[in-house]
Amino acid sequence: MSVTDLPTSVATLAERWAQFKLDNPKSRIRDAARHLETSEAELLATQCSGQPNAAVVRLTADFAALLGQIPTLGRVMALTRNDSVVHERKGTYEKVSVKGPMGLVLGEDIDLRLFITHWHFGFAVNENERRSLQFFAQDGEAVHKIYLTEDSNAGAYEELVSRFRAADQSPALATLPTPTGAADTPDADIDVTGFRDAWRALTDTHDFFGLLRTYGVSRTQALRLGPPELVQRLDNRAIVRGLEAAATSGLSIMLFVASRGCIQIHTGPVQHLVMAGPWYNVLDPDFNLHLKLGDVAETWLVKKPTTEGLVHSMELYDAQGRNLLLFFGKRKPGIPEQDAWRELVTSL
Known part of the structure; x- marks a missing residue:
């Protein structure tokens, strides 16, 4: 039986995602979210259990303080993408600053302009021992991800996750619809x-x-x-x-x-x-x-x-x-x- 044939009462989002991964083992989570008519953040939230070994941990929304700790991770991989382009850069987060809605990372390798008003959800994700920090907009679409590399400080990562772990580890996530852009002026x-x-x-x-x-x-x-x-x-x-x-x-x-x-x-x-x-x-x-x-x-x-x-x-x-x-x-x-x-x- 395919994912779409599963009865609604059985096909919870977590089950449907698990089935999709079995049917499409090389597919990315962005593709799964589109196919399942949901968002990446909602899929990740289904893996939050609040248990010590949970694959996904929901983080607090104190993004300024969290970003200030990213340099302790050492060498990582920064990933930012839209529907058509993926940009991946390895290096260390340096000269991190957040002032109100704007943030900067001005390292020689990792160079970012951050628009914090669009950051609403954060997760620590352990996918087959590939650990990352992932951040999402209010509609659940990814805005930025940070992956550990073999040169990263794994201990600092665990300390960061512990420090910024949210009290609410519910698998349900309330998102809002994607904002629509204003029409062009004639x-x-x-x-x-x-x-x-x-x-x-x-x-x-x-x-x-x-x-x-x-x-x-x-x-x-x-x-x-x-x-x-x-x-x-x-x-x-x-x-x-x-x-x-x-x-x-x-x-x-x-x-x-x-x-x-x-x-x-x-x-x-x-x-x-x-x-x-x-x-x-x-x-x-x-x-x-x-x-x-x-x-x-x-x-x-x-x-x-x-x-x-x-x-x-x-x-x-x-x-x-x-x-x-x-x-x-x-x-x-x-x-x-x-x-x-x-x-x-x-x-x-």
């Missing part, structure tokens, strides 16, 4: 001339998001309506050519991938590029990227003025206008963009 209602002039007058790339809010435009709408000399539509294989060119040249690049609650950044070279099924992959010792190429609906070359000259990036979006990935050359604030990166990206 193009006819946008001050396109003012928007273009303000874009041309930018002096810092970080001001671009404020510009979007000021003129009430979405990201993809901004690219359609932006100054023609500063935006250019590319074909959707440009990301493959760009990564291959970076690998060949050894150029250090920056790859940004975001969930609702985290932006994770890789800075450095890429080397080992592999196509496997629908996924295009970077498979380096300390950095893995998995991109489902078929989900890329729009690719843009974007130029933003700064006090140090133009900054060029490649931006990927899905059919719903959601950003999948940002691709930059390595740079630091106050330092002009590398000529080698500019030549690479404009050649695409």
